[in-house]
Amino acid sequence: MNATYESCIKACLECLEACNHCFDACLQEDVKMMADCIRMDRDCAEICAFAVKAMQTNSPFVKEICQLCADICDACGNECKKHDHNHCQRCAEACFKCAEECRKMVA
Amino acid sequence: MNATYESCIKACLECLEACNHCFDACLQEDVKMMADCIRMDRDCAEICAFAVKAMQTNSPFVKEICQLCADICDACGNECKKHDHNHCQRCAEACFKCAEECRKMVA
Amino acid sequence: MNATYESCIKACLECLEACNHCFDACLQEDVKMMADCIRMDRDCAEICAFAVKAMQTNSPFVKEICQLCADICDACGNECKKHDHNHCQRCAEACFKCAEECRKMVA
């Protein structure tokens, strides 16, 4: 693994996992209330996967992609933290951590 | 566009669009009942996008990917057709059409 | 299809197709010279697919995603237009058209 990207890739993979788990779990809750969360979990999981791929392939667009990842992670984290479910709280945490690592990488 | 794949790509793109629209619309309904539909819409949209890419890049795995696409489209269509919403009925139709085109392509 | 997004989705799908075709065709050329083109074709196809999904699902991040799509399309178009191959020239054209539509949509 490219050492420069190591902690950012790790944070993206943990966020991807948290978002996918939260997506699955929200679909087993009162889905109406969780609709925005479900929607953002899907988008956030996808941009995290895209950021991982960009870092792993040395994409020329790695900074732009990680910048967008940071923005989407922050928004997803803000939505998730509104909900008391464990999976939402853990997802919010993973999102904020990932946003922070992406910003560090871009800087 | 590769002519061999033309009608299959078209069906996949229409199915992708129908699934993504249905995903969005289901999240605005009484979502509890739509949970399986939301879940399958996401998976089905992704395999359709993967099949399109496989055909457009002449992937050596194009038949295996389109076979899986046909299977997932059938299952998604069967779930969607249970629901009376227009977006679900239209999605079911697009799924069955896509499954048929994928099977023709694989044969 | 969401009418607001219609021409932007169309441009993204044409760019996706052109990039995937160019990726495949470049791999059959004297590839050394085409390495950057191959790399960008992959990234550009992926962000176009992501933008299509964002528009089709009414993602809350649709503007940010289409902005990134415009930037990547411009870079990919600039690389492709350096090469005389038909697939590269057509890809460049599709990229610039897509960048333009994405910018219009974001504005």
Add this chain to the structure above:
Amino acid sequence: MNATYESCIKACLECLEACNHCFDACLQEDVKMMADCIRMDRDCAEICAFAVKAMQTNSPFVKEICQLCADICDACGNECKKHDHNHCQRCAEACFKCAEECRKMVA
């Protein structure tokens, strides 16, 4: 993380990383000779990412997706092991390991 899927997810993530790294490295080699490897690395990375998502979201299609992942990993591994480059040899290893874990999971 869903415990049932834990070792399979791990193997998919390692294969994804190996394929993406191999894709990048092959584009810096004599690309002509590596064309099939580059092509398969892209497909294999994508199916691994799709399998990870399927497991993390408890997709109803998890077995079918992991079966396809196993087949593509085997083919990618067979292509990679033909080449002496370190990145190809390591990629082949990750592919075969991933194929094995996917088959175990499906069984």
